[in-house]
Amino acid sequence: MKQKYTQTILIIVAAAIFYVFIKTLIFLNVLSPYWQLVLDQSLIVTIGALGLSLIYGFTGQFSLGHAAFYGIGAYTAGAISKTLGHGSLLWFIIAIVAGTLAAALIALLIGLPILRLRSDYLGIATLGFGIIVKVGMDNANKVLPVLGGATGMSGLTTVANFEIIFIFFLIAILLLKNLIYSKYGRAFISIREDEIAADAMGIDTTRYKTMAFALGCGLAGLAGSLYAHRYPFLHPSSFEFLKSFDFLLIVVLGGLGSISGTIVTAVGWAFLLEGLRFVLGEQFIDFRGVIYALILVITILMRPQGLFSGKELLFMKPPRLKTPTNREEGSHAGLRN
Amino acid sequence: MGGGEKPPPRFKNRSITAFSGFGPLYRNRQHSLLGVDMGVDVLEHVIGQVINGLQLGFMYALIALGYTMVYGVVKLINFAHGDVFMVGAFVGYLGFNQWGMPVPVAVLTSMAVCAILGVVIEKIAYRPLRYAPKIAALISALGVSLFLEYFCSLKFIFGPNYRVVQRPFEEVHWQLAGISISNIQVMVMVTVLFMLLMLQYLLYRTKVGMAMRTVSLDHDAARLMGVNVDSVISVTFAIGSALAAAGGVLYAIAYPQIQPFMGIMPGLKAFTAAVLGGIGIIPGAVLGALIMGQVETLTAAFLSSQLRDAIAFGILILVLLVRPCGILGKTETEKV
Incomplete structure (x- = not known):
């Protein structure tokens, strides 16, 4: 117990140092507003990627529809803020909560039936769901004019800084760190390692898979809600199925089952994309996609197991497991419900 | 969507396209099933649409075969396959538009180029990852897909813009018992059927085919039986890519607008078709593709062209819920 709190404190200290570092950079005019935007975007992407990390990296459920939930969060939060909020902080919080809950709830509804599917079939079903959501966004203005449809939703106030x-x-x-190292997290990981064995150990796999899926998609919804408050404009093409692949490659390149890997890769990925624009300049801007693709292929060829390959940074390490006490019920007792 | 082109005047099934966002879109919607004139006219219209769906479905089948064959032997979703299809379309277009080849020669050239491309992609991007986790090869496939798209968009390669394909021959419509069918539709269907027969022959009547079927069952056992697994995988990629290339050329003739990102949606649809039929199973790919073609065309014609993709993928999800391994897929028994 004690170690757990020490770690939480360590993370907060690390975050504070990071915050001061960024603020100093801004103060010294090293970080221009443009790069601040990139930084914000990278943090938002990280939150979404952490959601997929929970779904795929820790629970092993192959989802290719993550951007759909990101979009559901963004559109829900955006619509609430635009119609009711007009920039007030209270409505901002309500919008964020609503966006997160909407994504989690839809994930729960869609997850219950489709999480029975295995690996690639699950991937395709979620991909299909992503395309359905995109079509829905394109035609959303026919039901609710405020959603803007295929031309996008504009006129959002940028509350989030x-x-x-x-x-x-x-x-x-x-949240994710404490969840992963709790009894729930162990259940998630056991499902990833072997679903049948987990089932045999008395873990309700359907319940835990759905839980992981809803929570992960909730994080995507949170990321989307923040996105809707950071940029004044939402467009369905920001949430199409190709964006789901971005989340997927962040999680895989970071190393499945590594929170630090996901964070570092997500931030690095966002900066790489914009950095390439900067490095290549006007003249070679066409090569941006080519070089990005090459970096992707080369990285995965060099590190097929991901950059962190399941390891964590020092302050993210799991608390050392205590040897199981000799109680009658053993360590899986808490999972029986 | 679509944009720019005039609505088709008389023929009910003229220049329909199907891939969302690309090419001319189907505009001819004056006949609604729920509308007024239900009669012979409607029946003809439905049959016309079914023929359009067949044309589309056969093209999907060519792409889906590559997906399903590759999945059969290496258990990899080859996301770059749609882009091989795109390269095939471009090579075919260059062949009969720029270099003045006759169409069959252009198709063969395109197939040869893409076969080589497929083998090279496999050698560089997938072979080093064969014993890595499956997801690594998938990410590599995504990278290759992006690479092909952006590389072909470079100005000195194909350029980022749409190119209008001049058809090597005029489109002719024949009226058969009131049903209009065009020479392009006939050409597409005949070519695809021919290739399916060739493939069937190759798989079940030749040594290579037997080796491919063996490898798809079990790599190690195949190797122990003296099958050169690496070369069989290369051959599979070559055949799959060649089929996609043929599909690309047919696509370029049937829906004469091409650009470097055109492979994404057809690739995705074809892959979905392969999953729908049961991935890894060749008849399943064709069946799934034909279903996909019908669903898309009929939805676009009678319900809404915007909801087309949503309905196609909704059906996919429903089918998967009932049959989790696709229509013809064998449900694997889980073993501990």
């Missing part, structure tokens, strides 16, 4: 996004980023990390 770096501080707010950073706090949610921190909350997401702490």
Whole structure:
């Protein structure tokens, strides 16, 4: 117990140092507003990627529809803020909560039936769901004009700043870390390792898979809600199935089952994309996609198991497991419900 | 969507396309099933649409075969396959538009180029990852897909813009018992059926085919029986890519607008078709593709062209819920 709190404190200290570092950079005019935007975007992407990390990296459920939930969160939060909020902080919080809950709830509803599918079939079913959501967004204005449809939703107030996004980023990390190292997390990991064995150990796999899916998609919804408050404009093409692959490759390149890997890769990925624009300049901007693709292929060829390959940074390490006490019920007792 | 082109005047099934966002879109919707004139006219219209769906479905089948064959031997979703299809379309277009080849020669050239491309992709991007986790090869496939798309968009390769394909021959419509069918539709269907027969022959009547079927069952056992697994995988990629290339050329003739990102949606649909039929199973790919073609065309014609993709994928999800391994897929018994 004690070690757990020490770690949480360590993370908060690390976050504080990071925050001061960024603020100093901004103060010294090293970080231009453009790069601040990139930084905010990278934090938002990280929150979404952490959600997929929970679904795929820890629970092993292959989802290719993550961007759909990101979009559901963004559209829900955006619509609430636009119609009712007009920039007030209270409505901002309500919108964020609503966006998160909407994504989690839809994930729960869609997850219950489709999580029975295995690996690639699950991937395709979620991909299909992602495309359905995109079509829905394209035609949403026919039901609710405020959603804007295929031309996008504009006129959103940008309430979220770096501080707010950073706090949610921190909350997401702490939440996921504590979840993974709890009894729930062990259940998730056991499902990833072997679903049948987990079932045999008395873990209700359907319940835990759905839980992981809903929570992970909730994080995507949170990321989307923040996105809707950071940028004044939402467009369905920001949430199409190709964006789901972005989340997937972040989680895989970071190393499945590594929170630090996901965080580092997500931030690095966002900066790589924009950095390439900067490095290549006007003249070679066409090569951006080519070089990005090459970096992707080369990285995965060099590190097929991901950059962190299931390991964690020092302050993210799991608490050392105590040897199981000789109680009658053993360590899986808490999972029986 | 679509944009720019005039609505088809008389023929009910003229220049329909199907891939969302690409090419001319189907506009001819004056006949609604729920509308007024239900009669012979409607029946003809339905049959016309079914023929359009067949044309589309056969093209999906060519792409889906590559997906399903590759999945059969290496258990990899080859996301770059749709982009091989795109390269095939471009090579075919260059062949009969720029270099003045006759169409069959252009198709063969395109198939040869893409076969080589497929083998090279496999050698560089997938072979080093064969014993890595499956997801690594999938990410590599995504990378290759992006690479092909962006590389072909470079100005000195194909350029990022749409190119209009001049058809090597005029489109002619024949009226058979009131049903209009075009020479392009006939050409597509005949070519695809021919290739399916060739493939069937190759798989079940030749040594290579037997080796491929063996490898798809069990790599190690195949190796122990003296099958060169690496070369069989290369051959599979070559055949799959060649089929996609043929599909690409047919696509370029049937829906004459091409650009470097055109492979994404057809690739995805074809892959979905392969999953629908049961991935890894060749008749399943064809069946899934034909279903997909009908669903898309009929939805676009009678319900809404915007909801087309949603309905196609909704059906996919429903089918998977009932048959989790696809229509013809064998449900694997779980073993501990």
